[in-house]
Amino acid sequence: MARTWIALAAALAATTLAPPAPxxxxxxxxxxxxxxxxxxxxxxxxxxxxxxxxxxxxxxxxxxxxxxxxxxxxxxxxxxxxxxxxxxxxxxxxxxxxxxxxxxxxxxxxxxxxxxxxxxxxxxxxxxxxxxxxxxxxxxxxxxxxxxxxxxxxxxxxxxxxxxxxxxxxxxxxxxxxxxxxxxxxxxxxxxxxxxxxxxxxxxxxxxxxxVGSRRYRLGFKGPGGHSYGAFGIVNPMAAMAEAVRGIYAIKVPAEPKTTYAASVVSGGTSVNAIPDLVTLEVDMRSPDPAALRQLEADLMAAVEAGVAAENAARSVRSGAISVEPQLIGDRPAxxxxxxxxxxxxxxxxxxxxxxxxxxxxxxxxxxxxxxxxxxxxxxxxxxxxxxxxxxxxxxxxxxxxxxxxxxxxxxxxxxxxxxxxx
Structure with a gap:
Protein backbone atom coordinates (compact mmCIF):
# COMPACT_ATOMS: atom_id res chain seq x y z
CA MET A 1 0.00 0.00 0.00
CA ALA A 2 1.53 3.32 -1.04
CA ARG A 3 1.79 6.10 1.54
CA THR A 4 -0.31 9.25 1.30
CA TRP A 5 1.36 12.59 0.78
CA ILE A 6 0.46 13.93 4.27
CA ALA A 7 4.07 14.76 5.08
CA LEU A 8 4.49 16.68 1.83
CA ALA A 9 1.27 18.62 2.31
CA ALA A 10 2.26 19.53 5.86
CA ALA A 11 5.72 20.64 4.79
CA LEU A 12 4.34 22.85 2.06
CA ALA A 13 1.78 24.40 4.39
CA ALA A 14 3.98 24.82 7.48
CA THR A 15 7.18 26.37 6.20
CA THR A 16 8.29 29.05 3.81
CA LEU A 17 11.86 29.18 5.13
CA ALA A 18 13.13 25.90 3.69
CA PRO A 19 12.21 23.76 0.68
CA PRO A 20 10.56 20.40 1.32
CA ALA A 21 12.87 17.46 1.89
CA PRO A 22 13.38 15.18 -1.11
CA VAL A 212 2.22 0.51 -37.10
CA GLY A 213 5.18 0.07 -39.42
CA SER A 214 5.32 1.76 -42.79
CA ARG A 215 7.35 1.61 -45.99
CA ARG A 216 7.13 4.51 -48.43
CA TYR A 217 8.51 4.70 -51.95
CA ARG A 218 8.90 7.26 -54.67
CA LEU A 219 8.70 5.32 -57.95
CA GLY A 220 10.26 6.99 -61.00
CA PHE A 221 8.79 5.67 -64.27
CA LYS A 222 11.20 6.63 -67.06
CA GLY A 223 10.77 6.52 -70.83
CA PRO A 224 12.13 8.09 -74.03
CA GLY A 225 9.55 10.87 -74.22
CA GLY A 226 8.69 12.74 -77.37
CA HIS A 227 6.20 14.90 -79.24
CA SER A 228 2.60 13.92 -78.53
CA TYR A 229 1.85 13.86 -82.30
CA GLY A 230 5.17 13.10 -83.93
CA ALA A 231 6.18 10.32 -81.54
CA PHE A 232 2.71 8.88 -81.11
CA GLY A 233 2.77 5.13 -80.56
CA ILE A 234 5.89 4.92 -78.43
CA VAL A 235 5.75 3.74 -74.81
CA ASN A 236 4.49 6.21 -72.23
CA PRO A 237 5.60 6.11 -68.55
CA MET A 238 2.22 7.57 -67.61
CA ALA A 239 0.52 4.46 -68.96
CA ALA A 240 2.98 2.20 -67.15
CA MET A 241 2.29 4.03 -63.93
CA ALA A 242 -1.47 3.77 -64.45
CA GLU A 243 -1.20 0.01 -65.02
CA ALA A 244 0.97 -0.29 -61.91
CA VAL A 245 -1.64 1.54 -59.81
CA ARG A 246 -4.34 -0.76 -61.16
CA GLY A 247 -2.24 -3.74 -60.13
CA ILE A 248 -1.53 -2.30 -56.70
CA TYR A 249 -5.22 -1.83 -56.02
CA ALA A 250 -5.86 -5.45 -56.90
CA ILE A 251 -3.63 -6.62 -54.02
CA LYS A 252 -5.50 -8.48 -51.28
CA VAL A 253 -4.35 -7.59 -47.77
CA PRO A 254 -5.35 -9.04 -44.39
CA ALA A 255 -8.02 -7.30 -42.39
CA GLU A 256 -6.29 -8.49 -39.21
CA PRO A 257 -3.68 -7.29 -38.59
CA LYS A 258 -4.88 -4.22 -40.43
CA THR A 259 -2.62 -3.77 -43.47
CA THR A 260 -3.05 -0.91 -45.93
CA TYR A 261 -1.60 0.76 -49.01
CA ALA A 262 -2.15 4.03 -50.84
CA ALA A 263 -1.01 5.59 -54.10
CA SER A 264 -0.60 9.09 -52.75
CA VAL A 265 1.28 11.62 -54.90
CA VAL A 266 1.76 11.84 -58.69
CA SER A 267 4.02 14.28 -60.52
CA GLY A 268 5.90 14.65 -63.82
CA GLY A 269 5.47 15.56 -67.44
CA THR A 270 6.74 18.54 -69.42
CA SER A 271 3.90 19.89 -71.51
CA VAL A 272 0.40 19.02 -72.58
CA ASN A 273 1.76 18.25 -76.06
CA ALA A 274 4.67 16.05 -74.98
CA ILE A 275 4.85 12.40 -74.03
CA PRO A 276 6.57 12.53 -70.62
CA ASP A 277 10.01 11.06 -70.06
CA LEU A 278 9.51 10.83 -66.30
CA VAL A 279 6.47 10.34 -64.09
CA THR A 280 6.76 9.75 -60.34
CA LEU A 281 4.37 8.02 -58.01
CA GLU A 282 4.60 7.99 -54.21
CA VAL A 283 3.10 5.06 -52.31
CA ASP A 284 2.54 4.31 -48.64
CA MET A 285 2.26 0.84 -47.06
CA ARG A 286 1.39 0.17 -43.41
CA SER A 287 0.94 -2.71 -40.99
CA PRO A 288 1.67 -3.44 -37.33
CA ASP A 289 2.91 -6.89 -38.44
CA PRO A 290 6.44 -6.87 -39.95
CA ALA A 291 5.75 -10.06 -41.92
CA ALA A 292 2.54 -8.67 -43.43
CA LEU A 293 4.37 -5.47 -44.34
CA ARG A 294 7.16 -7.40 -46.07
CA GLN A 295 4.63 -9.42 -48.06
CA LEU A 296 2.73 -6.27 -49.08
CA GLU A 297 5.96 -4.64 -50.25
CA ALA A 298 6.82 -7.68 -52.35
CA ASP A 299 3.33 -7.73 -53.89
CA LEU A 300 3.42 -4.01 -54.62
CA MET A 301 6.80 -4.19 -56.34
CA ALA A 302 5.55 -7.11 -58.43
CA ALA A 303 2.58 -5.01 -59.51
CA VAL A 304 4.91 -2.16 -60.49
CA GLU A 305 7.14 -4.44 -62.55
CA ALA A 306 4.06 -5.94 -64.21
CA GLY A 307 2.82 -2.47 -65.11
CA VAL A 308 6.15 -1.62 -66.74
CA ALA A 309 6.25 -4.92 -68.66
CA ALA A 310 2.68 -4.46 -69.86
CA GLU A 311 3.42 -1.02 -71.29
CA ASN A 312 6.63 -2.16 -72.97
CA ALA A 313 4.62 -4.95 -74.62
CA ALA A 314 1.71 -2.73 -75.61
CA ARG A 315 3.55 0.04 -77.52
CA SER A 316 6.68 0.64 -79.52
CA VAL A 317 10.07 0.65 -77.80
CA ARG A 318 11.86 1.87 -80.92
CA SER A 319 13.09 4.96 -79.04
CA GLY A 320 13.67 3.16 -75.77
CA ALA A 321 11.75 1.15 -73.18
CA ILE A 322 10.09 2.06 -69.91
CA SER A 323 12.03 1.44 -66.70
CA VAL A 324 11.29 2.14 -63.07
CA GLU A 325 13.56 3.34 -60.28
CA PRO A 326 12.23 2.82 -56.74
CA GLN A 327 13.49 5.17 -54.03
CA LEU A 328 12.75 4.38 -50.39
CA ILE A 329 11.58 7.61 -48.77
CA GLY A 330 10.15 6.30 -45.51
CA ASP A 331 10.81 3.34 -43.25
CA ARG A 332 9.06 3.13 -39.90
CA PRO A 333 9.53 -0.25 -38.22
CA ALA A 334 6.71 -2.11 -36.54
Whole structure:
Protein backbone atom coordinates (compact mmCIF):
# COMPACT_ATOMS: atom_id res chain seq x y z
CA MET A 1 0.00 0.00 0.00
CA ALA A 2 1.53 3.32 -1.04
CA ARG A 3 1.79 6.10 1.54
CA THR A 4 -0.31 9.25 1.30
CA TRP A 5 1.36 12.59 0.78
CA ILE A 6 0.46 13.93 4.27
CA ALA A 7 4.07 14.76 5.08
CA LEU A 8 4.49 16.68 1.83
CA ALA A 9 1.27 18.62 2.31
CA ALA A 10 2.26 19.53 5.86
CA ALA A 11 5.72 20.64 4.79
CA LEU A 12 4.34 22.85 2.06
CA ALA A 13 1.78 24.40 4.39
CA ALA A 14 3.98 24.82 7.48
CA THR A 15 7.18 26.37 6.20
CA THR A 16 8.29 29.05 3.81
CA LEU A 17 11.86 29.18 5.13
CA ALA A 18 13.13 25.90 3.69
CA PRO A 19 12.21 23.76 0.68
CA PRO A 20 10.56 20.40 1.32
CA ALA A 21 12.87 17.46 1.89
CA PRO A 22 13.38 15.18 -1.11
CA UNK A 23 10.72 12.50 -1.40
CA UNK A 24 11.96 8.94 -1.27
CA UNK A 25 10.75 6.40 -3.77
CA UNK A 26 7.70 4.31 -2.86
CA UNK A 27 5.35 2.00 -4.75
CA UNK A 28 2.52 3.38 -6.85
CA UNK A 29 -1.06 2.27 -6.34
CA UNK A 30 -3.51 2.06 -9.26
CA UNK A 31 -2.09 5.09 -11.08
CA UNK A 32 -3.38 7.50 -8.45
CA UNK A 33 -1.86 10.92 -7.93
CA UNK A 34 -2.02 12.44 -4.47
CA UNK A 35 -4.55 15.22 -3.93
CA UNK A 36 -1.59 17.54 -3.34
CA UNK A 37 -0.14 16.87 -6.79
CA UNK A 38 -3.56 17.15 -8.43
CA UNK A 39 -3.98 20.53 -6.74
CA UNK A 40 -0.57 21.65 -7.95
CA UNK A 41 -1.37 20.69 -11.53
CA UNK A 42 -4.69 22.50 -11.29
CA UNK A 43 -2.90 25.60 -10.00
CA UNK A 44 -0.74 25.47 -13.14
CA UNK A 45 -3.73 25.47 -15.50
CA UNK A 46 -3.40 29.07 -16.71
CA UNK A 47 0.36 28.70 -17.03
CA UNK A 48 0.04 25.49 -19.06
CA UNK A 49 -2.39 27.21 -21.42
CA UNK A 50 -0.01 30.15 -21.78
CA UNK A 51 2.89 27.77 -22.49
CA UNK A 52 0.76 25.89 -25.00
CA UNK A 53 -0.06 29.07 -26.91
CA UNK A 54 3.56 30.23 -26.88
CA UNK A 55 4.83 26.89 -28.18
CA UNK A 56 2.13 26.63 -30.86
CA UNK A 57 2.84 30.11 -32.20
CA UNK A 58 6.59 29.36 -32.48
CA UNK A 59 7.00 27.86 -35.97
CA UNK A 60 8.40 24.34 -36.36
CA UNK A 61 7.88 23.36 -40.01
CA UNK A 62 9.38 20.10 -41.30
CA UNK A 63 13.20 20.11 -41.00
CA UNK A 64 13.15 23.62 -39.50
CA UNK A 65 12.44 23.05 -35.81
CA UNK A 66 15.28 25.22 -34.45
CA UNK A 67 13.19 28.08 -33.03
CA UNK A 68 10.82 25.78 -31.19
CA UNK A 69 13.73 23.66 -29.95
CA UNK A 70 15.39 26.74 -28.45
CA UNK A 71 12.14 27.78 -26.80
CA UNK A 72 11.45 24.32 -25.36
CA UNK A 73 15.00 24.07 -24.02
CA UNK A 74 14.65 27.41 -22.24
CA UNK A 75 11.26 26.46 -20.80
CA UNK A 76 12.80 23.32 -19.30
CA UNK A 77 15.59 25.40 -17.77
CA UNK A 78 13.04 27.83 -16.37
CA UNK A 79 11.17 24.84 -14.90
CA UNK A 80 14.28 23.92 -12.90
CA UNK A 81 16.43 21.59 -15.01
CA UNK A 82 20.08 22.50 -15.48
CA UNK A 83 21.41 19.77 -17.78
CA UNK A 84 19.62 20.85 -20.98
CA UNK A 85 21.25 20.48 -24.41
CA UNK A 86 20.38 20.26 -28.11
CA UNK A 87 22.04 17.34 -29.89
CA UNK A 88 23.53 17.21 -33.39
CA UNK A 89 20.21 16.09 -34.92
CA UNK A 90 18.29 18.95 -33.29
CA UNK A 91 16.63 17.06 -30.42
CA UNK A 92 16.27 18.81 -27.06
CA UNK A 93 17.62 16.65 -24.20
CA UNK A 94 16.97 17.55 -20.56
CA UNK A 95 18.27 15.21 -17.86
CA UNK A 96 16.81 14.84 -14.38
CA UNK A 97 19.15 12.51 -12.44
CA UNK A 98 17.85 9.62 -10.36
CA UNK A 99 19.06 7.85 -7.21
CA UNK A 100 20.84 5.26 -9.35
CA UNK A 101 22.48 5.05 -12.76
CA UNK A 102 19.89 2.54 -13.98
CA UNK A 103 18.79 2.89 -17.62
CA UNK A 104 16.81 6.09 -18.08
CA UNK A 105 13.12 6.57 -18.65
CA UNK A 106 12.71 8.84 -21.69
CA UNK A 107 9.64 11.10 -21.73
CA UNK A 108 9.29 12.64 -25.17
CA UNK A 109 7.13 14.85 -27.37
CA UNK A 110 7.92 15.97 -30.91
CA UNK A 111 8.84 19.50 -31.92
CA UNK A 112 7.87 19.45 -35.59
CA UNK A 113 4.51 20.02 -37.27
CA UNK A 114 3.21 18.97 -40.70
CA UNK A 115 2.68 22.57 -41.78
CA UNK A 116 5.08 24.14 -44.30
CA UNK A 117 7.12 27.22 -43.63
CA UNK A 118 5.02 30.37 -43.87
CA UNK A 119 1.76 28.81 -42.66
CA UNK A 120 0.00 31.48 -40.53
CA UNK A 121 -0.28 30.15 -36.97
CA UNK A 122 -2.22 32.18 -34.44
CA UNK A 123 -4.12 30.61 -31.57
CA UNK A 124 -7.74 31.69 -31.30
CA UNK A 125 -10.36 30.83 -28.68
CA UNK A 126 -13.98 29.76 -28.98
CA UNK A 127 -15.26 29.21 -25.46
CA UNK A 128 -13.26 26.30 -23.99
CA UNK A 129 -11.82 25.47 -27.38
CA UNK A 130 -8.39 26.64 -28.61
CA UNK A 131 -7.77 26.52 -32.36
CA UNK A 132 -4.50 26.60 -34.33
CA UNK A 133 -2.50 24.34 -36.64
CA UNK A 134 -0.39 21.94 -34.58
CA UNK A 135 -1.83 22.89 -31.20
CA UNK A 136 -2.56 19.30 -30.28
CA UNK A 137 0.06 17.61 -32.45
CA UNK A 138 2.30 18.11 -30.62
CA UNK A 139 2.47 21.47 -28.82
CA UNK A 140 0.28 20.04 -26.06
CA UNK A 141 2.75 17.22 -25.44
CA UNK A 142 5.60 19.70 -25.04
CA UNK A 143 3.60 21.94 -22.69
CA UNK A 144 2.59 18.91 -20.60
CA UNK A 145 6.22 17.87 -20.16
CA UNK A 146 7.14 21.34 -18.89
CA UNK A 147 4.28 21.16 -16.36
CA UNK A 148 5.44 17.74 -15.10
CA UNK A 149 8.99 19.00 -14.68
CA UNK A 150 7.73 21.91 -12.58
CA UNK A 151 5.91 19.52 -10.24
CA UNK A 152 8.88 17.17 -9.92
CA UNK A 153 11.24 20.05 -9.19
CA UNK A 154 8.93 21.96 -6.82
CA UNK A 155 8.47 18.87 -4.66
CA UNK A 156 12.06 17.64 -5.02
CA UNK A 157 10.71 14.23 -5.94
CA UNK A 158 13.42 11.59 -6.09
CA UNK A 159 13.16 8.96 -8.81
CA UNK A 160 14.92 5.61 -8.89
CA UNK A 161 16.42 6.05 -12.35
CA UNK A 162 17.23 9.16 -14.41
CA UNK A 163 14.43 10.71 -16.43
CA UNK A 164 15.47 12.14 -19.79
CA UNK A 165 12.97 14.63 -21.17
CA UNK A 166 13.23 14.95 -24.95
CA UNK A 167 11.80 17.13 -27.69
CA UNK A 168 12.35 15.25 -30.94
CA UNK A 169 12.67 16.51 -34.50
CA UNK A 170 11.37 14.80 -37.61
CA UNK A 171 8.43 12.81 -36.25
CA UNK A 172 6.03 13.89 -38.98
CA UNK A 173 5.88 12.77 -42.61
CA UNK A 174 9.15 12.93 -44.51
CA UNK A 175 11.01 13.41 -41.25
CA UNK A 176 10.74 9.62 -40.98
CA UNK A 177 11.35 9.61 -37.20
CA UNK A 178 14.86 11.00 -37.71
CA UNK A 179 15.07 12.53 -34.24
CA UNK A 180 14.10 9.49 -32.21
CA UNK A 181 16.03 7.24 -34.60
CA UNK A 182 19.16 9.27 -33.82
CA UNK A 183 18.43 9.10 -30.09
CA UNK A 184 18.40 5.29 -30.12
CA UNK A 185 21.08 4.57 -32.71
CA UNK A 186 23.68 7.36 -32.59
CA UNK A 187 22.99 9.65 -29.64
CA UNK A 188 24.86 9.77 -26.36
CA UNK A 189 22.01 7.91 -24.61
CA UNK A 190 21.56 5.15 -27.21
CA UNK A 191 22.64 2.32 -24.89
CA UNK A 192 21.26 3.77 -21.66
CA UNK A 193 17.49 3.89 -22.22
CA UNK A 194 15.33 1.41 -20.36
CA UNK A 195 11.85 2.60 -21.36
CA UNK A 196 10.27 5.25 -23.57
CA UNK A 197 7.08 7.28 -23.13
CA UNK A 198 5.94 9.44 -26.04
CA UNK A 199 3.28 12.11 -25.49
CA UNK A 200 1.50 12.73 -28.77
CA UNK A 201 -2.22 13.49 -29.21
CA UNK A 202 -4.97 14.95 -27.06
CA UNK A 203 -6.82 11.77 -26.05
CA UNK A 204 -5.81 10.78 -22.52
CA UNK A 205 -7.75 7.52 -22.86
CA UNK A 206 -5.54 6.30 -25.70
CA UNK A 207 -2.58 4.05 -24.90
CA UNK A 208 -0.66 3.14 -28.06
CA UNK A 209 1.23 -0.08 -27.38
CA UNK A 210 1.50 -1.36 -30.99
CA UNK A 211 3.63 0.42 -33.59
CA VAL A 212 2.22 0.51 -37.10
CA GLY A 213 5.18 0.07 -39.42
CA SER A 214 5.32 1.76 -42.79
CA ARG A 215 7.35 1.61 -45.99
CA ARG A 216 7.13 4.51 -48.43
CA TYR A 217 8.51 4.70 -51.95
CA ARG A 218 8.90 7.26 -54.67
CA LEU A 219 8.70 5.32 -57.95
CA GLY A 220 10.26 6.99 -61.00
CA PHE A 221 8.79 5.67 -64.27
CA LYS A 222 11.20 6.63 -67.06
CA GLY A 223 10.77 6.52 -70.83
CA PRO A 224 12.13 8.09 -74.03
CA GLY A 225 9.55 10.87 -74.22
CA GLY A 226 8.69 12.74 -77.37
CA HIS A 227 6.20 14.90 -79.24
CA SER A 228 2.60 13.92 -78.53
CA TYR A 229 1.85 13.86 -82.30
CA GLY A 230 5.17 13.10 -83.93
CA ALA A 231 6.18 10.32 -81.54
CA PHE A 232 2.71 8.88 -81.11
CA GLY A 233 2.77 5.13 -80.56
CA ILE A 234 5.89 4.92 -78.43
CA VAL A 235 5.75 3.74 -74.81
CA ASN A 236 4.49 6.21 -72.23
CA PRO A 237 5.60 6.11 -68.55
CA MET A 238 2.22 7.57 -67.61
CA ALA A 239 0.52 4.46 -68.96
CA ALA A 240 2.98 2.20 -67.15
CA MET A 241 2.29 4.03 -63.93
CA ALA A 242 -1.47 3.77 -64.45
CA GLU A 243 -1.20 0.01 -65.02
CA ALA A 244 0.97 -0.29 -61.91
CA VAL A 245 -1.64 1.54 -59.81
CA ARG A 246 -4.34 -0.76 -61.16
CA GLY A 247 -2.24 -3.74 -60.13
CA ILE A 248 -1.53 -2.30 -56.70
CA TYR A 249 -5.22 -1.83 -56.02
CA ALA A 250 -5.86 -5.45 -56.90
CA ILE A 251 -3.63 -6.62 -54.02
CA LYS A 252 -5.50 -8.48 -51.28
CA VAL A 253 -4.35 -7.59 -47.77
CA PRO A 254 -5.35 -9.04 -44.39
CA ALA A 255 -8.02 -7.30 -42.39
CA GLU A 256 -6.29 -8.49 -39.21
CA PRO A 257 -3.68 -7.29 -38.59
CA LYS A 258 -4.88 -4.22 -40.43
CA THR A 259 -2.62 -3.77 -43.47
CA THR A 260 -3.05 -0.91 -45.93
CA TYR A 261 -1.60 0.76 -49.01
CA ALA A 262 -2.15 4.03 -50.84
CA ALA A 263 -1.01 5.59 -54.10
CA SER A 264 -0.60 9.09 -52.75
CA VAL A 265 1.28 11.62 -54.90
CA VAL A 266 1.76 11.84 -58.69
CA SER A 267 4.02 14.28 -60.52
CA GLY A 268 5.90 14.65 -63.82
CA GLY A 269 5.47 15.56 -67.44
CA THR A 270 6.74 18.54 -69.42
CA SER A 271 3.90 19.89 -71.51
CA VAL A 272 0.40 19.02 -72.58
CA ASN A 273 1.76 18.25 -76.06
CA ALA A 274 4.67 16.05 -74.98
CA ILE A 275 4.85 12.40 -74.03
CA PRO A 276 6.57 12.53 -70.62
CA ASP A 277 10.01 11.06 -70.06
CA LEU A 278 9.51 10.83 -66.30
CA VAL A 279 6.47 10.34 -64.09
CA THR A 280 6.76 9.75 -60.34
CA LEU A 281 4.37 8.02 -58.01
CA GLU A 282 4.60 7.99 -54.21
CA VAL A 283 3.10 5.06 -52.31
CA ASP A 284 2.54 4.31 -48.64
CA MET A 285 2.26 0.84 -47.06
CA ARG A 286 1.39 0.17 -43.41
CA SER A 287 0.94 -2.71 -40.99
CA PRO A 288 1.67 -3.44 -37.33
CA ASP A 289 2.91 -6.89 -38.44
CA PRO A 290 6.44 -6.87 -39.95
CA ALA A 291 5.75 -10.06 -41.92
CA ALA A 292 2.54 -8.67 -43.43
CA LEU A 293 4.37 -5.47 -44.34
CA ARG A 294 7.16 -7.40 -46.07
CA GLN A 295 4.63 -9.42 -48.06
CA LEU A 296 2.73 -6.27 -49.08
CA GLU A 297 5.96 -4.64 -50.25
CA ALA A 298 6.82 -7.68 -52.35
CA ASP A 299 3.33 -7.73 -53.89
CA LEU A 300 3.42 -4.01 -54.62
CA MET A 301 6.80 -4.19 -56.34
CA ALA A 302 5.55 -7.11 -58.43
CA ALA A 303 2.58 -5.01 -59.51
CA VAL A 304 4.91 -2.16 -60.49
CA GLU A 305 7.14 -4.44 -62.55
CA ALA A 306 4.06 -5.94 -64.21
CA GLY A 307 2.82 -2.47 -65.11
CA VAL A 308 6.15 -1.62 -66.74
CA ALA A 309 6.25 -4.92 -68.66
CA ALA A 310 2.68 -4.46 -69.86
CA GLU A 311 3.42 -1.02 -71.29
CA ASN A 312 6.63 -2.16 -72.97
CA ALA A 313 4.62 -4.95 -74.62
CA ALA A 314 1.71 -2.73 -75.61
CA ARG A 315 3.55 0.04 -77.52
CA SER A 316 6.68 0.64 -79.52
CA VAL A 317 10.07 0.65 -77.80
CA ARG A 318 11.86 1.87 -80.92
CA SER A 319 13.09 4.96 -79.04
CA GLY A 320 13.67 3.16 -75.77
CA ALA A 321 11.75 1.15 -73.18
CA ILE A 322 10.09 2.06 -69.91
CA SER A 323 12.03 1.44 -66.70
CA VAL A 324 11.29 2.14 -63.07
CA GLU A 325 13.56 3.34 -60.28
CA PRO A 326 12.23 2.82 -56.74
CA GLN A 327 13.49 5.17 -54.03
CA LEU A 328 12.75 4.38 -50.39
CA ILE A 329 11.58 7.61 -48.77
CA GLY A 330 10.15 6.30 -45.51
CA ASP A 331 10.81 3.34 -43.25
CA ARG A 332 9.06 3.13 -39.90
CA PRO A 333 9.53 -0.25 -38.22
CA ALA A 334 6.71 -2.11 -36.54
CA UNK A 335 6.76 -3.45 -32.99
CA UNK A 336 4.74 -4.06 -29.84
CA UNK A 337 4.94 -3.59 -26.11
CA UNK A 338 2.95 -6.49 -24.63
CA UNK A 339 -0.36 -5.54 -22.97
CA UNK A 340 0.76 -7.17 -19.71
CA UNK A 341 4.01 -5.17 -19.49
CA UNK A 342 4.19 -2.96 -16.36
CA UNK A 343 4.53 0.17 -18.51
CA UNK A 344 1.23 -0.64 -20.26
CA UNK A 345 -0.48 -1.58 -17.01
CA UNK A 346 0.67 1.66 -15.36
CA UNK A 347 -0.58 3.72 -18.31
CA UNK A 348 -4.00 2.08 -18.35
CA UNK A 349 -4.32 2.43 -14.58
CA UNK A 350 -3.33 6.11 -14.67
CA UNK A 351 -5.82 6.89 -17.43
CA UNK A 352 -8.65 5.08 -15.63
CA UNK A 353 -7.79 6.72 -12.30
CA UNK A 354 -8.06 10.12 -13.99
CA UNK A 355 -11.57 9.29 -15.18
CA UNK A 356 -10.93 8.22 -18.76
CA UNK A 357 -12.12 5.07 -20.56
CA UNK A 358 -8.61 3.79 -21.16
CA UNK A 359 -8.06 1.65 -24.22
CA UNK A 360 -5.18 0.07 -26.11
CA UNK A 361 -4.49 1.27 -29.64
CA UNK A 362 -1.99 1.11 -32.49
CA UNK A 363 -0.42 3.96 -34.45
CA UNK A 364 2.76 5.24 -36.08
CA UNK A 365 4.66 7.48 -33.64
CA UNK A 366 8.13 8.07 -32.21
CA UNK A 367 7.58 4.93 -30.12
CA UNK A 368 7.98 2.80 -33.28
CA UNK A 369 11.76 2.95 -32.99
CA UNK A 370 12.21 1.70 -29.41
CA UNK A 371 9.44 -0.90 -29.85
CA UNK A 372 11.25 -2.28 -32.89
CA UNK A 373 14.42 -2.56 -30.78
CA UNK A 374 12.64 -4.48 -28.03
CA UNK A 375 12.67 -1.53 -25.60
CA UNK A 376 9.39 -1.04 -23.68
CA UNK A 377 7.65 1.95 -25.22
CA UNK A 378 4.24 3.60 -25.39
CA UNK A 379 2.58 6.68 -26.80
CA UNK A 380 -0.09 8.33 -24.67
CA UNK A 381 -2.42 11.27 -25.04
CA UNK A 382 -2.79 14.22 -22.70
CA UNK A 383 -5.35 16.93 -22.05
CA UNK A 384 -9.09 16.87 -22.69
CA UNK A 385 -9.39 15.93 -26.35
CA UNK A 386 -9.47 17.74 -29.67
CA UNK A 387 -9.81 17.19 -33.38
CA UNK A 388 -9.04 18.10 -37.00
CA UNK A 389 -5.40 17.05 -36.53
CA UNK A 390 -3.06 17.92 -39.44
CA UNK A 391 -5.46 20.59 -40.67
CA UNK A 392 -5.51 24.34 -40.22
CA UNK A 393 -8.75 23.87 -38.25
CA UNK A 394 -7.02 21.78 -35.56
CA UNK A 395 -8.44 22.40 -32.08
CA UNK A 396 -8.16 21.42 -28.42
CA UNK A 397 -10.77 21.23 -25.69
CA UNK A 398 -9.55 22.99 -22.55
CA UNK A 399 -12.38 22.76 -20.00
CA UNK A 400 -10.38 23.06 -16.81
CA UNK A 401 -11.33 19.96 -14.81
CA UNK A 402 -11.05 17.48 -17.65
CA UNK A 403 -7.97 19.16 -19.12
CA UNK A 404 -6.08 18.96 -15.82
CA UNK A 405 -7.20 15.34 -15.37
CA UNK A 406 -5.81 14.53 -18.81
CA UNK A 407 -2.48 16.20 -18.05
CA UNK A 408 -2.24 14.24 -14.79
CA UNK A 409 -2.06 10.89 -16.62
CA UNK A 410 1.50 11.30 -17.88
CA UNK A 411 2.79 12.47 -14.49
CA UNK A 412 1.23 9.42 -12.80
CA UNK A 413 2.96 7.11 -15.29
CA UNK A 414 6.33 8.78 -14.70
CA UNK A 415 6.00 8.39 -10.94
CA UNK A 416 4.89 4.77 -11.23
CA UNK A 417 7.71 3.84 -13.60
CA UNK A 418 10.42 5.50 -11.52
CA UNK A 419 9.37 4.24 -8.08
CA UNK A 420 8.26 7.64 -6.78
CA UNK A 421 5.13 7.92 -4.68
CA UNK A 422 1.96 8.65 -6.66
CA UNK A 423 -1.09 8.13 -4.44
Missing amino acids: LAAAPVEAGQLSESLKTQLDAQYDRIIADLIRITETPAPPFKEEKRAALFAQMLRDAGLTDVTIDEEGNVLALRPGRTDAPALVVSAHLDTVFPEGTPIKVTREGDRLLAPGIGDDSLGLASIVAWVRVLEANRIVTRQPVLFVGTVGEEGAGDLRGVRHLFTKGAWKDRIGAFLSVDNADAARVVHAA GTTPPDHPLVRDALAASKAAGFAARLDESSTDANIPMSLGIPALTIGTGAGGGRTHSIEEYLETERQRFVAGVSVGLAIILAQTGAEAR
